Amino acid sequence: MCANLDREHARLLLDIAHLYWDKDLSQDEIAERLGYSRSTVSRKLTEARRVGIVQVTVAHPIERLMALEEELTSAFGLKQARVTEVSRPFVPGVTPDVARAAAELLVEHCGPRSVIAVSNGRAVAAVVHQMPERTWPTSTVVAMIGSAGESYDLGDGGDVCRNLAMRLGGRYRSLTVPLVFDSLNLARAVRQEDQVATTLELAARSDVALTGIGAVGESTSPLLRKWMTPQVVRECRRRGAVAHVCGHHLDTEGRHVPTALCERTLCMEPERLKEIPFVVGVAAGEEKVTAIRAALRGGYLSALVTDEVTARAVLEAAVG
Structure with a gap:
C-alpha cells in the first residue's frame, strides 16, 4: 500500500x-x-x-506459554497445565519458576479443609518450598509413599508432609516405614497395619495430590537407586519401563509395569491415583520427556507443570 x-x-x-x-x-x-x-x-x-507505515502488534511471552498450555490440555485430556519460561534450575530439572507455578496451582485447588496427598522427591520438595503460607488448621497433608530414608537429599516423604503442613498451618500423616522392604512377607504384614492402611486409604481419598515424575533410563532415580539391583534394572528394561510415578514403573503407553519391587514397595496403588479429583504432576528437563508423556498417556495426572522446552518436546513426541 x-x-x-x-x-x-x-x-x-x-x-x-x-x-x-x-x-x-x-x-x-x-x-x-x-x-x-x-x-x-x-x-x-x-x-x-x-497504509501499513504503522503496524501495531499486541504480544507478550505469556501468550506463547498459554498456547502451549492449551495444546497440552487438549492433547492429553488434562484439566489444566502450567508452562513457564526456561530458567536456571535450583534442583536438577526443576526451576524456581516451575516449582512456584506448581505451588500456585496447588493452592488454587486447595482450601482450609482439604486433604492433600503428596509423593516425595526433589521436585515435590521444591514445590513445597515455594508454597505460600496459609492458616488452615483443619487441612491435612498425607503421604502416598513410604520413606526412602535419605531426607537430607531427596525431600523424603516425612519431611515433605511435615513441611507442607507447616506452610498450611494444618495437620499431616506420614508413612514412617520404608519405601521398599527386603522381605515380601514383611511388606505385606506392614501394609496391613492399621495406621499404614488408614494412611494409604486417606491418601487415595484425598482432594488433591502432588507428585513428581521419575525417568527410567541410563541413570536411576535417587528415590529407588539403592533398591535397583542389576536384576531389577534388567527386568525394567525387558518390560519397557520408562517412568515411575509414586513408586510404580510405567511403560511408554502409561501402563503399569509389574517388577520384583512392586509387592515389596509400600505406596498407594497406581489405579487409586486416578481416583483423586486433581493430581498435579511436576517435572521438567530433556531426560523427563518420555517419562512425562507416559504418565500423561496413562491418565495419572489431571494437571502438568513444566517449562517451555519440555512442553514442546512432549507435544512433539505426542505428534510423532
Whole structure:
C-alpha cells in the first residue's frame, strides 16, 4: 500500500508517526510543532496505520506459554497445565519458576479443609518450598509413599508432609516405614497395619495430590537407586519401563509395569491415583520427556507443570 504514496506524503506520515509512537508526543503537541490542526494529525495517524507505515502488534511471552498450555490440555485430556519460561534450575530439572507455578496451582485447588496427598522427591520438595503460607488448621497433608530414608537429599516423604503442613498451618500423616522392604512377607504384614492402611486409604481419598515424575533410563532415580539391583534394572528394561510415578514403573503407553519391587514397595496403588479429583504432576528437563508423556498417556495426572522446552518436546513426541 505504501507504494501508492508519493515520497513527500510518505515522509509526512512517517514524521507524524515517529513523533507520536516513538517520541511519545501528544496529537496537540505534534499539531503545534508541524503547524497542523489536531484533527489533521489524527487523520494522518489513522492513514499511517491504514497504509501499513504503522503496524501495531499486541504480544507478550505469556501468550506463547498459554498456547502451549492449551495444546497440552487438549492433547492429553488434562484439566489444566502450567508452562513457564526456561530458567536456571535450583534442583536438577526443576526451576524456581516451575516449582512456584506448581505451588500456585496447588493452592488454587486447595482450601482450609482439604486433604492433600503428596509423593516425595526433589521436585515435590521444591514445590513445597515455594508454597505460600496459609492458616488452615483443619487441612491435612498425607503421604502416598513410604520413606526412602535419605531426607537430607531427596525431600523424603516425612519431611515433605511435615513441611507442607507447616506452610498450611494444618495437620499431616506420614508413612514412617520404608519405601521398599527386603522381605515380601514383611511388606505385606506392614501394609496391613492399621495406621499404614488408614494412611494409604486417606491418601487415595484425598482432594488433591502432588507428585513428581521419575525417568527410567541410563541413570536411576535417587528415590529407588539403592533398591535397583542389576536384576531389577534388567527386568525394567525387558518390560519397557520408562517412568515411575509414586513408586510404580510405567511403560511408554502409561501402563503399569509389574517388577520384583512392586509387592515389596509400600505406596498407594497406581489405579487409586486416578481416583483423586486433581493430581498435579511436576517435572521438567530433556531426560523427563518420555517419562512425562507416559504418565500423561496413562491418565495419572489431571494437571502438568513444566517449562517451555519440555512442553514442546512432549507435544512433539505426542505428534510423532
